[in-house]
Structures are given as C-alpha cells and as structure tokens.
Amino acid sequence: MTTILEIEGLRKSFGGVLVTDDLSVSLQKGEALGVVGPNGAGKTTMLNLIGGAVRPDAGRVLFEGQDITHLARHERCRRGLGRTYQVPRPFVGMTAFENVLVGATHGRGKSERASYQTAVDALERADLLHHANTVAGSLTLLDRKRLELARALATEPRVLLLDEIAGGLTEAEVNELIETIRALRSEGMSIIWIEHIVHALLAVVDRLMAIDFGKLLIEGDPHEVICSPEVEYCYMGTERV
Amino acid sequence: MTWVNVIVQGVLLGGLYALYATGLSLVFGVMRMVNLAHGDLSILAAFICLLVVGVVDVNPLLALVVVVPLVFLVGYLLQRFLLNFTLKGDDMRPLLATFGLSVIIQNGLLQGFSADSRGLDAGRIENASLALGDKVAFGWFPLLILVVSVLVIVLLNAFLTRTQLGRAFRATSDDQGAARLMGIDNKHIYALAMGIALAIVALAGVLMGIRTTFTPGIGPARLVYAFEAVIMGGLGSSWGTLVGGIMLGVAQTVGFQLSPGWGIFVGHLVFVTVLAIRPSGLFAKTVS
Numbered sequence: 001m002t003t004i005l006e007i008e009g010l011r012k013s014f015g016g017v018l019v020t021d022d023l024s025v026s027l028q029k030g031e032a033l034g035v036v037g038p039n040g041a042g043k044t045t046m047l048n049l050i051g052g053a054v055r056p057d058a059g060r061v062l063f064e065g066q067d068i069t070h071l072a073r074h075e076r077c078r079r080g081l082g083r084t085y086q087v088p089r090p091f092v093g094m095t096a097f098e099n100v101l102v103g104a105t106h107g108r109g110k111s112e113r114a115s116y117q118t119a120v121d122a123l124e125r126a127d128l129l130h131h132a133n134t135v136a137g138s139l140t141l142l143d144r145k146r147l148e149l150a151r152a153l154a155t156e157p158r159v160l161l162l163d164e165i166a167g168g169l170t171e172a173e174v175n176e177l178i179e180t181i182r183a184l185r186s187e188g189m190s191i192i193w194i195e196h197i198v199h200a201l202l203a204v205v206d207r208l209m210a211i212d213f214g215k216l217l218i219e220g221d222p223h224e225v226i227c228s229p230e231v232e233y234c235y236m237g238t239e240r241v
Numbered sequence: 242m243t244w245v246n247v248i249v250q251g252v253l254l255g256g257l258y259a260l261y262a263t264g265l266s267l268v269f270g271v272m273r274m275v276n277l278a279h280g281d282l283s284i285l286a287a288f289i290c291l292l293v294v295g296v297v298d299v300n301p302l303l304a305l306v307v308v309v310p311l312v313f314l315v316g317y318l319l320q321r322f323l324l325n326f327t328l329k330g331d332d333m334r335p336l337l338a339t340f341g342l343s344v345i346i347q348n349g350l351l352q353g354f355s356a357d358s359r360g361l362d363a364g365r366i367e368n369a370s371l372a373l374g375d376k377v378a379f380g381w382f383p384l385l386i387l388v389v390s391v392l393v394i395v396l397l398n399a400f401l402t403r404t405q406l407g408r409a410f411r412a413t414s415d416d417q418g419a420a421r422l423m424g425i426d427n428k429h430i431y432a433l434a435m436g437i438a439l440a441i442v443a444l445a446g447v448l449m450g451i452r453t454t455f456t457p458g459i460g461p462a463r464l465v466y467a468f469e470a471v472i473m474g475g476l477g478s479s480w481g482t483l484v485g486g487i488m489l490g491v492a493q494t495v496g497f498q499l500s501p502g503w504g505i506f507v508g509h510l511v512f513v514t515v516l517a518i519r520p521s522g523l524f525a526k527t528v529s
C-alpha cells in the first residue's frame with residue numbers, strides 16, 4: 001500500500017488558542033479514514049489545513065509524496081484534492097449543472113465539450129442529475145450536500161475530504177448518502193470523512209481517528225476506536241474529569 | 242429644441258453614462274470593490290489616445306485598436322500587483338488605494354498635459370446629423386455611442402453566461418472561497434475583471450473625448466455619473482445599468498433645457514428620488 005496523503009506535525013492557533021496541536025496522520029491510497037471528535041475539536045481546521053484555506057504555523061502537508069504546504073488552494077484542487085464544506089456553499093446564482101461544470105473546466109482543465117460529460121457523470125454519481133437545471137440557491141439541504149459532493153467529484157479528485165456531509169439530514173437521507181459514498185469508496189477513491197453520525201462512518205470507513213483539542217486521541221479499527229475509553233470519555237457524552 | 246428632441250438627446254447621452262457604469266458595476270460585481278479612480282482612468286485613456294493620435298496621426302476611433310488593449314493591460318497589472326493586496330482585511334483599504342490612485346493620475350496628467358481642455362478630433366462623423374421630420378435631429382456620433390454601449394452590454398452578458406471564463410467570474414462573485422476550491426485562481430480572475438472593466442472605460446473615455454472636451458481634473462465627475470447610473474439601475478443588473486444611464490442622461494438634458502445651470506443638478510435630483518423610492522435600484526437582483 002502506498003501513502004497518498006500525509007500530514008506531519010501540523011500546528012495552528014487562532015488568537016493564542018491552539019486548535020491543531022502537533023497533528024500527524026497519513027492516508028493510504030484507496031483507504032477511507034473516518035474522523036470523530038466533539039464540536040470545536042479542530043476537525044474542520046484539519047481539512048482547512050490540508051486544502052489550503054488555512055496555513056499552518058508549523059508542520060507539512062504531503063500529497064502523493066510532494067510537499068504542498070505552501071501551494072495555493074486552486075493548485076491543490078488541480079493536483080487532485082477535492083473537498084466538501086460542512087455548510088454547503090453552492091454558487092447560488094447558477095444551476096446545479098453550471099456549478100459542477102465550473103469544477104470540471106477549471107479544476108480539471110477540460111474543454112467545454114469534455115466537461116459536459118464529466119459534469120453529467122458527477123451529478124449522476126452524487127444522485128443529483130434530476131436537479132441539473134435547478135438554480136442552486138433553491139435546492140434543499142440534502143440536494144445542496146449532494147451538489148457539494150458532485151462539484152468536488154467533477155474536479156476528479158484522488159483524495160476526497162468530506163466535512164459532515166451527512167449532518168442535518170434525516171435517517172433515510174443519511175442512508176442514501178452512505179450508499180453514494182460507499183460506491184465511491186469501492187471505486188478506489190481515497191477518502192477522509194469527518195462525521196458525527198457514527199453508524200454512517202462504521203458502514204464505510206476502514207480506519208477511524210478521534211481528535212480533541214486538536215490532538216490525536218486514538219486511531220485504528222473503527223469499532224475498537226468507538227468503544228475505546230478515550231472516545232467514550234470525551235466524545236460520547238460521558239462526563240469529563 | 243422640442244421636448245421630444247431633448248429626450249432623444251438625453252437617451253443618447255445616457256448611452257455614454259451606461260458605458261462608464263458597466264465597467265464600474267463589473268468590478269463591483271466580481272470583487273465587491275469600488276474603484277474610486279474609475280473616472281480618472283477614463284481620462285487617462287483619453288490622454289493616451291491623444292498621444293497615439295499625435296504620434297501616428299490616425300483617427301482616434303482607429304487609435305482605439307491600440308488604446309483599448311493597452312488599458313486592458315494596465316487594468317490587469319494594476320489589479321494583480323497592487324489592488325489585489327488591498328482586498329484582504331477591511332473594506333476601507335481598496336477605497337483608500339483607489340482614491341490615492343485617482344489623485345496620482347490627476348496630478349500626473351496635470352504635470353504632463355497642463356490643465357488645458359483637450360479634445361479628440363474624429364473628423365466628419367462628429368458633426369454629421371440625421372433629421373427626423375423637422376422636430377427631431379440627432380447626431381450620428383451620439384447614436385453610435387449608444388449602439389456601442391448596447392453592444393458592449395450584450396457581449397458582456399454573453400461572456401458571463403456562456404463561456405467558461407464567464408462562469409469563473411460568476412462563481413468567484415458568488416463565493417470566492419468555493420471558487421478556489423474548484424480550481425479557480427481568484428487573483429487572476431480579479432485582474433481579468435479589472436482589465437475588462439478598464440477596457441470598457443477606455444472606450445467610454447475616448448468616445449467622450451471625441452464628443453466633448455476633457456481636462457485632467459474631470460474624472461471624479463464621471464465617476465459620480467457612473468455611480469448614479471449603477472445604483473439607479475440596481476446592482477448586478479446590466480440592463481438596469483443601461484436604463485440607469487439613460488435616466489441620468491435624460492434628466493441632465495431636461496435640466497439643462499430648463500436652465501443651463503441645472504443640468505447636473507436635475508440629474509442628482511432624479512438619482513436621489515429613485516434612491517428614496519427604491520433604495521436597491523430599479524432592477525436589482527434580489528439574492529436570497
């Protein structure tokens with residue numbers, strides 16, 4: 001197995017508060033890694049550091065063996081890093097199809113013609129093809145989340161970073177999304193998936209990590225991690241000492 | 242002059258204002274930035290045209306072939322290497338930077354060209370006019386300006402809605418963070434937007450330089466007219482901008498007809514009235 005993404009000793013503080021504290025994680029090619037942790041643990045910040053929206057105070061990000069710590073966001077996208085936002089951020093004035101088209105043309109550098117097919121495929125994989133011509137601003141939450149996914153897929157990423165993509169959905173909707181992500185996983189996509197809905201993670205991921213206060217608490221087999229004292233104690237609502 | 246004729250003249254003047262306003266509104270739309278040097282850059286373009294005409298002795302309309310791409314380049318470089326750096330942090334920074342730029346351009350032009358009024362001579366077309374019956378007569382040249390501004394708006398709309406690059410403009414305008422996530426280099430997009438906006442304003446500056454005279458200090462007044470046209474039309478609506486420009490042109494021409502000192506004043510009056518009745522402009526796109 002080869003490592004596709006690696007973060008080494010990442011550190012970030014906002015206004016004196018350490019939000020990412022010496023965090024090191026690696027992701028294997030084709031692996032799905034789940035991330036759990038309480039609100040404010042620094043999960044989204046970890047994705048921001050990987051995607052380039054936030055620059056680390058220390059540490060490195062390696063993608064396919066290359067140091068991308070100082071690369072601009074759009075360049076990371078073009079290299080093959082895809083990401084969805086916790087709170088969907090569609091281009092509200094455009095149709096779903098146009099949203100996805102932007103990813104295919106600019107993220108992948110495809111011609112207009114070639115990107116039509118890519119956009120249709122991405123919408124289909126994210127199960128949103130029936131809303132292709134709907135203006136993104138008027139989509140429901142589930143469909144906005146699907147659009148986040150479709151848009152990321154249109155950039156043809158090799159690593160997909162998902163930030164609470166199932167959060168706020170109904171049980172039935174979560175199950176639909178699990179199927180979608182499982183399909184991506186079996187196509188060989190490497191995935192880091194932050195999620196609070198534990199059963200969704202357990203249905204898909206190969207490995208699970210838990211973080212709190214920006215620190216890695218434990219990582220390993222998903223079931224073992226979920227049942228570990230570290231996670232029960234700080235994440236599952238058991239009282240903190 | 243009959244009133245019908247006054248209105249026709251106003252509509253034609255409005256075409257020019259719409260052209261100014263289109264560049265301003267593109268920049269605001271894409272990077273939420275107000276360029277206070279917008280008017281001065283149009284005057285700079287007119288002076289550049291004067292230089293070109295002085296060197297190669299061609300019609301200023303032909304000189305546009307050189308002036309417009311040159312000013313596009315100035316816009317691109319200005320945004321890329323100066324104004325992009327002002328976009329981080331609070332909204333005051335781009336205002337201060339472009340205000341400073343406005344002062345620099347005005348004084349630079351004063352230094353180089355003195356405060357004398359200048360004009361660009363386009364030959365016969367300037368004075369050729371068309372009479373409709375014996376009540377209405379209008380010049381071919383103002384009509385050409387109106388046609389050009391409609392054409393610019395049509396082309397800009399087609400660019401924004403139908404091309405890859407246009408979609409990148411709209412995506413960046415909606416959410417620059419998400420646009421970067423999609424592989425769009427926002428700094429390049431901003432620079433292109435400024436380049437296109439200034440190319441349009443260079444066109445406006447040269448056409449106005451042919452129509453009337455200009456001095457180094459007249460830029461801010463043009464900025465104000467462009468502002469009034471954009472705001473009256475409603476932000477984000479390109480046809481609204483055309484209507485706003487025409488309303489301003491008609492108001493000024495009617496005012497001027499009432500009393501020669503009243504032209505600009507009546508324009509401002511109509512602007513304030515529209516603002517009072519519809520603060521977001523006549524055709525504002527409402528974004529939920």
Ligand SMILES: Nc1ncnc2c1ncn2[C@@H]1O[C@H](COP(=O)(O)OP(=O)(O)O)[C@@H](O)[C@H]1O
Pocket residue numbers: 014015019037038039040041042043044045046
């Ligand atoms: N850009 C930022 N500026 C200041 N503080 C931030 C910023 N981003 C995140 N934080 C803070 O960092 C902490 C971790 O946030 P986040 O990574 O979003 O947590 P999680 O996704 O695990 O809920 C929170 O306390 C949050 O307020």
Ligand SMILES: [Mg+2]
Pocket residue numbers: 043044045086163
């Ligand atoms: Mg989060």
